[in-house]
Amino acid sequence: METMCWYEDRLELLDQTKLPHEVVYVKCFTAEDVARAIKTMQVRGAPAIGASAAFGMALAALKEDDADRQKFLARMEEVGRHLAATRPTAVNLFWAIERMLAKTRELVQSGADLKEGIVQEALAIYREDIEMNKRIGHYGNEVVPAKANILTHCNAGALATAGYGTALGVIRAAHAAGKDIHVYADETRPLLQGARLTAWELMQDNIPVTLITDNMAGYLMRKGMIDLVVVGADRIAANGDVANKIGTYTVAVLAKANRVPFYVAAPGSTVDLTLVNGDLIPIEERGHEEVISLYGQGVAPQGVKVFNPAFDVTPHELITGIITDKGIIRPPFVEGLKKLFTGEEE
Numbered sequence: 001m002e003t004m005c006w007y008e009d010r011l012e013l014l015d016q017t018k019l020p021h022e023v024v025y026v027k028c029f030t031a032e033d034v035a036r037a038i039k040t041m042q043v044r045g046a047p048a049i050g051a052s053a054a055f056g057m058a059l060a061a062l063k064e065d066d067a068d069r070q071k072f073l074a075r076m077e078e079v080g081r082h083l084a085a086t087r088p089t090a091v092n093l094f095w096a097i098e099r100m101l102a103k104t105r106e107l108v109q110s111g112a113d114l115k116e117g118i119v120q121e122a123l124a125i126y127r128e129d130i131e132m133n134k135r136i137g138h139y140g141n142e143v144v145p146a147k148a149n150i151l152t153h154c155n156a157g158a159l160a161t162a163g164y165g166t167a168l169g170v171i172r173a174a175h176a177a178g179k180d181i182h183v184y185a186d187e188t189r190p191l192l193q194g195a196r197l198t199a200w201e202l203m204q205d206n207i208p209v210t211l212i213t214d215n216m217a218g219y220l221m222r223k224g225m226i227d228l229v230v231v232g233a234d235r236i237a238a239n240g241d242v243a244n245k246i247g248t249y250t251v252a253v254l255a256k257a258n259r260v261p262f263y264v265a266a267p268g269s270t271v272d273l274t275l276v277n278g279d280l281i282p283i284e285e286r287g288h289e290e291v292i293s294l295y296g297q298g299v300a301p302q303g304v305k306v307f308n309p310a311f312d313v314t315p316h317e318l319i320t321g322i323i324t325d326k327g328i329i330r331p332p333f334v335e336g337l338k339k340l341f342t343g344e345e346e
């Protein structure tokens with residue numbers, strides 16, 4: 001099942017709000033359609049929203065008059081701002097938009113075909129994401145024992161990326177290597193990405209999975225039922241602090257208390273070296289209806305006050321290693337991240 005498919009005139013996105021009950025694709029013909037799909041979480045997951053935004057810019061480019069190249073560039077910058085306003089936490093979104101704009105500027109200067117060049121750049125972002133995830137899987141497989149019970153939170157799978165997945169990429173690679181892998185998936189309230197998406201995705205690939213509610217993770221760890229935790233990331237600050245789906249921090253604290261290794265899997269496009277630590281990462285707050293109801297069914301008294309941060313930050317001290325497309329980084333992360341993602345030593 002593809003998370004997204006590019007056609008000459010449109011982007012089709014697997015509607016993740018409908019899974020696992022219905023497998024339907026939303027057709028996006030404009031950047032506005034893509035922005036709406038990101039905002040409503042029909043497409044979600046850091047690398048997936050980055051790649052979708054890149055295709056959104058490609059759709060805008062195809063519709064734009066390119067006779068006046070400066071006007072064209074100004075319009076693409078406007079579209080980029082619009083797409084960037086959809087969700088604030090995952091840096092992959094801004095990374096992809098910036099890369100598309102850099103390509104546009106280069107094409108404007110060089111006199112090359114703008115539309116063709118922009119479509120090709122979006123396709124490159126999409127293809128490179130899949131390649132990066134496969135490399136994450138390759139490196140991550142090293143830390144997975146021959147027989148392992150792995151806990152994951154949210155969905156950092158093929159559905160959250162252009163394909164293959166980050167945390168689930170590690171799990172896929174270990175499973176493909178013939179290891180005896182069993183996954184415990186946290187359901188991940190409020191939007192149930194673990195129950196609706198991770199459980200579904202793993203079952204599609206016949207990877208053994210057991211669903212638990214979020215408050216069960218500590219019990220399993222204390223019972224010795226978890227060998228390692230692997231989660232994805234929405235943004236990694238320069239010191240190795242990691243923003244990921246709300247509840248990840250809780251899982252990391254539990255893992256530390258129970259001496260369970262806690263790994264984060266993410267591509268270079270998730271690393272934000274401009275932020276010195278995780279306190280600077282903007283955390284999205286979402287609507288109260290996600291907390292007071294489940295599938296439209298109320299679960300709380302009318303009028304109750306609600307707080308709904310969609311992400312939290314796991315401090316680097318709680319992280320055993322960051323599995324990237326360039327290798328595994330272990331503490332001290334500040335040096336490892338700098339070395340791998342700028343080529344500079346600390």
Ligand code: MRU
Nearest residue numbers: 044045046154156160232233245
């Ligand atoms: O709100 P979401 O569903 O977009 O949040 C997704 C996550 O937190 C994922 O774990 C993260 O984006 C990593 S995806 C490879």
